[in-house]
Amino acid sequence: MQVESLVRDLAFILLMGAVVTVLFKWLKQPVVLGYIVAGFLASPHFHYLPSVTTESNIEFWAQLGIVVLLFSLGLEFSFKKLLNTGGSAVVTAMIIVIGMMCTGFAIGHLLNFSHMNSLFLGGMLSMSSTTIIIKAFTDLGLRQKKFASLVFAVLIVEDLFAVLMMVVLSSIAINNSVEGSELLMSVAKLVFFLIIWFLVGVYVLPSALNRIRRYLNSETLLIIALGLCFGMAVFSVYCGFSLALGAFVMGSIIAGMSYAESIEAVVSPVKDLFGAVFFISVGMMVDLNVIVEYFWPILLLSGVVIAGMILFGTFGMLITGQSLRIAMESGFSLTQIGEFAFIIASLGMSLGVLDPTIYPIVVAVSVLTTFTTPYFIRMADPVYGFVERHLPKRMHFLIERYSENANSESETRVLWASVLKRYVWRILLYSSVVIAIMLLCLKYVEPLLLEFSPGWGRFITSVITLLLMAPFLLALAMPASRKTERERLVAANAHFDVPLIVMTIFRLLLALGFIIYAISAIHSMRIGWIVGLLIFVVMLCTFSGRLRKRLQHMEMRFFDNLNERELRRSGKNNNLVSDMHLAFITVGYGCPFVGDRLMDSNLRKKYGVNVASIQRGGHTLLVPNGAMRIFPGDTLGIIGTDDQIESILPVIERIDDSEPDTPAMADVKLTKVQLSATSELIGKTSATGQLRDKYKVLLVAIQRPDGTYMHPDGTTLFEAEDVLWIVGSSESVEKMK
Incomplete structure (x- = not known):
């Protein structure tokens, strides 16, 4: 009967969603709004139609929907994209979270809420909904726009902040104070596990899939992708984080692989199915009685969310050097609260510090702002046009000047930033691996060996731990900058050799510290210092050129896996002669020579490149003749230099963003x-x-x-x-x- 109830409820809401979304498509309205309306009509709060028998059934499907939606987002937003937009995203997210927290706290007092309720209200109002924005961008065809990638990065950083916020709010609710050590441990734990997931996934997954390439088809890819998605989601919960965070991390890892497009295509129907159930479940939480009873607080809070997100989001983007148009488009896209508002509200309810009436109010605010989100996204361009026309010329000049200055840097500054970034990331990555090895050996290996050999157990554990740590400690001790880069920095400014020396000393001391700590944790502090110093000296003396090349090969393999999709697209990993490369580029629908024969496209004359192959569906045409035509979806094997391939990439991959004027x-x-x-x-x-x-x-x-x-x-x-x-x-x- 439980299975029958589960299937019956799923069938009912899907049929209701189908009818309402067809109506909304006919009315040319966003589909996500149709899902919300369908959820309200299928809920127990609407008495004129049958309703679902068990709301927990829908909650089960909705949780699956969140996981699959976040996994799909990760497939389109790789770690490389996150790093490229990270600075802007972190600053903007901090401005939004701090600004909305303070605003929500003030509005809570205005509504006569207690200090604790006002604090939780600020937390609930500070998080935009990732799933709702993904769906709105998809329905409106905006996912390829520049501002969309910035918005996604902000949402991801907000999700990471939400984990920390829940720790802080829990600490305040229980102890009436913030435990600094607990907060610091939460931050360290989150960073540590993100890096470990990232390292293991990037190093292992591409290599494993490439080994079984011949056995992969659409069915197998779907099974593998969803298995990895749900597996990482479960592991994320085991580590103390959310299902959604784990699913997103796995999607981001796969996004850098050459299989990303194929996996995205096979997962898309599953995402659409469970995504629909999630948005229908949001609509089912709408209660007209609550809306009528708390109409003015709901209206006030909805206005605060919309106005606050636009203000703080736009300001954050402007501060980080984005143009006024990009900033306003980003700010107008963040005008809602979603799933994390419900999670924070549930946390407050479980701790017994949140007034029960706040939960339905927040749900109503979430639904109302979700309903208005597509319209505010559409309003961004008209409002920008109005602001641009009425903005004083001096203010407009200052914004443009600031944006140009923020995005233009001297060559020396760019080089120094590149060296510093590589230095920090190398320390974070290798330190995380070393810490993970120490934790595993101390928690699992040492007890097991002590059980079998009490006399030699500690010694064997220390040997195993040091052997496993050695390659990563040596890599940590290697210079993070190239010799030519150091020479250029010193030539530009003689004082640059001081920070380079300090960085080298810090790396060596960090590696020494890891060795001493590992031995001390197994034996004693005295033994740790004595043996640690000896081992460290021996390691430096035996650090041969052959070992250095081996470590560089491991590091190169990692970065090749990380950028596999981009390298295949740009061809930088397919060296032929000199700086010639073989790149595989997919033809977009906006490509100017779609339908032309190769001889008529003049690719060699205009861009200096040659077409070595054309992949069409499952067939590959090697060395095509000039009579072959080019069609959308074809993957062209292009041979050319770095500059030639870089210039032709946007031309071939161009997407037609114009409104279609052809009949359906x-x-x-x-x-x-x-x-x-x-x-x-x-x-x-x-x-x-x-x-x-x-x-x-x-x-x-x-x-x-x-x-x-x-x-x-x-x-x-x-x-x-x-x-x-x-x-x-x-x-x-x-x-x-």
């Missing part, structure tokens, strides 16, 4: 038109009548008055009372009539 397939039909005695076509042929060029229709057959059919060959003359059977759109047929 359903509008194309076979119909008949009878010629009157005064028709201008009488006495003409299909060629001289210009049916194709003038009317955009295809003549299929001619029916004579005696009932006989003729298949026109271009020489058949039209006669009065002929019935012409034609194919065309409704508009072209009416024009011909």
Whole structure:
């Protein structure tokens, strides 16, 4: 009966969602709003229709929907993209979270809430909904826009902040104070596990999938992808984080692989199914009685969310050097609260510090702001146009000047930033691996060896731990900068050698500290210092060139796996001669030479590149001749230099963002038109009548008055009372009539 109830509820909400979303598509409204309306109609709060039997059933499907949606987002937003937009995203997210926390706290006091309720209210109002924005961008066709990637980065950073916020709020609720050590441990734990997931996934997954490449098809990829998605989500919960965070991390790892597009395609139907259930479940939480009773607080809080997110989001983007248009588009996209508001509210309820009336109010605010989100996203451009026209010229000049200065840096500063970034990331990555090895050995290996060999257990544990740590300690001790980079920095400014020396000393001391701590944790502090110093000296003395090359090879393999998708696309990993590369580029629908023959596209003459292969579906055409045509979706094997490939990439991959002016397939039909005695076509042929060029229709057959059919060959003359059977759109047929 439980299974039957589960299936019955799922069938009911999907059928309700299908009916309402078709209606919304007919009305040209965002589909996500249709899902919310369908959820309200299917909920127990709407008494004029049947409702679901068990709301927990829908909650189960909705949680799956969140996991799959976040996994799909990760597939489109790799770690590399997150790092490239990270600075802007972190600053913007901090401004939004701090600004909305303070605003929510003040509004809570205005509504006569207690200090604790006001604090939790501020937390609930500070988090935009990742899933709702993903769906809105998809429905509106905005996921490829520049501001969309910045918004996604802000949402990810907000999700990471939410984990820390829950720790802080829990500490305040229980102890009426913030435990600094607990907060610091939470931050360290989150960073540590993110890096470990990142390292293991990037180093292992691409290599493993490439080994079984011949056995992979759509079915196998779907099973592998969802297995990895749910597996990482469960592991994330085991580590003390959310299902959604684990799913996103796994998607981001896969996003850098060459299989990303294929996995995204096979996962898309699953995402659409469970995503629909999630948004329907949001609509089911709408209670008209609560909305009527708390109408003014709901309206006030909704206005605060919308205005606050626009203000703080736009300001945050401007501070980080984005243009006014990008900043406003980003701010107008963040005008809602979502799943984390419910999670924080549930936390407050479970701790017994949140007033029960706040939960339904927040749900109503979430639904209302979700409903308005697509409209505010659409309003961004018109409002920007209004602001640009009325903004004082001096202010407009200052914004543009600041944006240009923020995005332009001297060559030395760029080089120094690159070296510093590589230095920090190398320390974080290798330190995390070393810490993970120490934790595993101390928690699992040492007890096991002590059980089997009490006398030698500690010694064997220390040997195993040091052997496992050695490669990463040596890599940590290696210089993070290249010799040519150090020479350029010192040549630009003699004082640059001081921070380089300090960085080298810090790396060596950190590696020494790890060795001493590992031995001390197994034996004693005295033994740790003595043996640690000796081992460290021996390691430095035996650090051969061969070992250095081996470590560099491991590091190169890691970064190749990380950028596998980008390297395959740009061809930088397929060296031929000199700086020539073989790049695989997918033809977009906006490519200017779609439909042209290779000889007519003039790729060699215009861009200096050669086409070595064309992959179309499951077939690969090697060394195509000049008569081969180029179609959307083809993957071209392009041979050229770095500059040539970089210049042709946006041309071939161009996406047609313009509104389609061609009729839909359903509008194309076979119909008949009878010629009157005064028709201008009488006495003409299909060629001289210009049916194709003038009317955009295809003549299929001619029916004579005696009932006989003729298949026109271009020489058949039209006669009065002929019935012409034609194919065309409704508009072209009416024009011909």
